[in-house]
Amino acid sequence: MSHIRPLRFIRRGQVVTLNGVAPDRTLLEVLREDLGCTGTKEGCGEGDCGACTVVLGSEREGAVHYQSVNSCIRLAHSVDGMALWTVEDLVADPLIQPTEKSASDLHPAQQAMVNCHGSQCGFCTPGFVMSMFGMYQNHVCKGQAITRELAVEELSGNLCRCTGYRPIFDAAQSMAELPRMQVNEPELLKQINTLKTNAPSGDATYLAPTTFNELLRARAAHPDALVAAGTTDVGLWITKMHKQYAQILDVTRAEELRRITTDAQQIHIGAAVSLTDAFGALVQHWPQLHRFATRFAGMPVRNSGTLGGNVANGSPIGDSMPLLIALGASITLASVRGERSVALEDFYTGYRKNLLAADELLTAIHVPLPVANQQLAAYKISKRFDDDISAVCLVIQMQIDNGVICEARIGAGGVAATPARAVQTEGLLNGQVWSEALATQAGQSLQAEFNPISDMRASSAYRREMLGALLQRFWLETSGTLSKDPAPSLATLQPLEVSP
Ligand SMILES: Cc1cc2nc3c(=O)[nH]c(=O)nc-3n(C[C@H](O)[C@H](O)[C@H](O)COP(=O)(O)OP(=O)(O)OC[C@H]3O[C@@H](n4cnc5c(N)ncnc54)[C@H](O)[C@@H]3O)c2cc1C
Ligand code: FES
Ligand code: FES
CATH class of the missing domain: 3.10.20.30 (Beta-grasp domain)
Structure with a gap:
């Protein structure tokens, strides 16, 4: 060894x-x-x-x-x-x-x-x-x-x-x-700085390159190494599935993958940015996402887990992907051969399958900044309000000018083998006057567009029902009929008054 x-x-x-x-x-x-x-x-x-x-x-x-x-x-x-x-x-x-x-x-x-x-x-x-x-x-x-x-x-x-x-x-x-x-x-x-300057040289079993180029070279040289970020998915393969890994490639030490930058058009989030920081950056631009963000796992998981890990893992019930698809995000895949940019919805090729080649890594996620008259809502349906995985996740984004939908984008989770974009329903909405009748029609279209499975989280019928109900809720919220206030949670438990 x-x-x-x-x-x-x-x-x-x-x-x-x-x-x-x-x-x-x-x-x-x-x-x-x-x-x-x-x-x-x-x-x-x-x-x-x-x-x-x-x-x-x-x-x-x-x-x-x-x-x-x-x-x-x-x-x-x-x-x-x-x-x-x-x-x-x-x-x-x-x-x-x-x-x-x-x-x-x-x-x-x-x-x-x-x-x-x-x-x-x-x-x-x-x-x-x-x-x-x-x-x-x-x-x-x-x-x-x-x-x-x-x-x-x-x-x-x-x-x-x-x-x-x-x-x-x-x-x-x-x-x-x-x-x-x-x-x-x-x-x-x-x-901490003394440890950093006296770091022993790397070995071949736990590779943790500190620069972008070293990371890509390590990926090319060790295509069989398990790529690991925050290990909030990978960790379970070890503790629950009892898998063993002789070689790990840790992507979180490369400075370039841990950065968040913003230019005039987009927020660029390095793949190894923690979920806490990535959602923090998104919430700055879309404050309504705060509740959705805090319902992603619990704090310690969000501190370790990365946005890139969520996207690369590609679980059909992952939460960030429906959101990123609705926001029109693209991703960068990089290798020593060069970089390519892919729209997030095109990244997935089947159940937990994606476009990544053996020598490639996901290095960044790019999210277009909000535009004028944009309406955005992210809904997560799960059995437990906090710290639970979605049964259905639906994120709807619409740009509505003078009552007319200029552009609709819908990301869905829990309703297909991969995180998905509801292209047919978007087609039905684009260019139409946003109305209750259209919302009902769009809900029916969403239900027809996906064929969800039944599993321990929810039945197929329930999931389909939710698609229609959430579209209806979006109508009620955007038309001002229903408050956007978050549902009551444990936060409503007030301190107990104890008599002396
Ligand atoms: C208790 C608990 C609750 C959870 N709740 C939720 C939830 O509410 N919603 C949700 O969506 N998820 C949830 N998850 C799943 C998990 O936290 C997320 O998927 C997380 O974002 C994974 O990121 P990570 O950095 O931990 O990835 P890792 O576990 O390190 O890696 C995951 C996969 O991605 C690959 N990978 C990682 N980074 C890269 C990269 N840069 N390039 C190429 N491949 C890469 C790895 O090889 C692996 O296949 C939960 C997990 C736990 C343990
Ligand atoms: S033992 Fe680690 S979270 Fe339960
Ligand atoms: S589990 Fe919390 S005190 Fe017993």
Whole structure:
């Protein structure tokens, strides 16, 4: 077996170096089995429950960037060069220091859970505490309040079976009231940069090229390596399907794939940009997408998973593709032979099949900026409101000038073998006066255009019914009959008033 590059990360102010970690070993396996950090729990092993949540720190624009992630589906080598905190580290890390006098040694994320009775059996608690630590660093330490809505959004990837969510949300909101603790960021950044400059040379089992050209050369030289980004799909092939991979090509280290830029016409999103950041960029231009974005998995999955991974994976029930198709997005496929641009709807050739050649990678997604008189709505129908996969996803975009539809684009998920564009229905809508009668006709057209299957998420009849109903809803919303306010969710649970 070829020499495996040592895995190095910063924990409790020290560099941890681990030798011989296999390329497909998960971070949770390393933590629990190699380092004995059993505070980090394994519940589902597939990114759903959040019991395994840890926080990663990396350098971004001269500051530390904190991300909660699911360690069960994250590859251990993907954290090389980063800082890592597990639940055990919050009181043991010398770089986390109190800035105000406190009677407690606990971190505010822990103390708030104690104060608000946020834990019963305790199995989920380490995961919740780590998501709250991420929130603490990203919001409280930056002087931002944690609203109920924010607490719900950022804890949507953590499940609790016994306490109930109200006390946990109360705890998240009350962290800011406790004496402050702060990570010594200047010192941590120094350590992160030292690791970066002393990086050992690459080996052939876990390839993580840092530039675009190196990445394409690595893809050409190792066509059999498993391409991996945030591993929120790939991780499950390892933990649930028990697949083994001798060689991984990690695309997330190439700077060019992690950039978001905007010009006069388009937003260009690198394929390895996280779902959190990619949706953040889209929401800046289409604020109505906020709710849809926060319903994509839970926060730790969105922090690891990438937009390019969602598109390349090509699941027929993937959420970003109907949206991107409705927005008229194109993608860049690149190899050492050159680049080509493809309209997203033309990328898919069959169930989980696409145009990528063996030496090609998806490198960027390009989204045209909003135009005048554009109406856009993204609907996700799933059994659970938060952290669930779509049964049906429908995204409708129309440019309506003086009541007439100049251009309609519709992206659909869960109704065909691939994410699809509703070309026939668009043809029916274009050039017509937008009216209730046309909406009904278009709903019927959508139902005829697709032939969805029945599976554990929904029956074929239900899916078809939804296509008509969502088109009708779009009419009601765009004609002002129905409010666009989001459906009630856990955010409506208000803090409990406890009498003294
Ligand atoms: C708990 C949970 C909830 C989820 N909820 C949702 C949801 O609500 N909606 C939804 O759509 N998805 C959901 N997913 C699926 C997953 O999070 C997304 O598909 C995610 O975007 C995948 O990105 P990734 O970076 O993790 O990809 P990876 O897992 O790293 O890769 C996925 C596939 O894409 C390929 N790939 C990745 N990057 C490239 C590239 N640049 N070029 C070529 N090939 C590439 C890989 O080889 C692999 O085949 C969920 C997953 C989990 C675990
Ligand atoms: S163990 Fe459930 S998300 Fe990781
Ligand atoms: S405290 Fe038991 S699962 Fe949450």
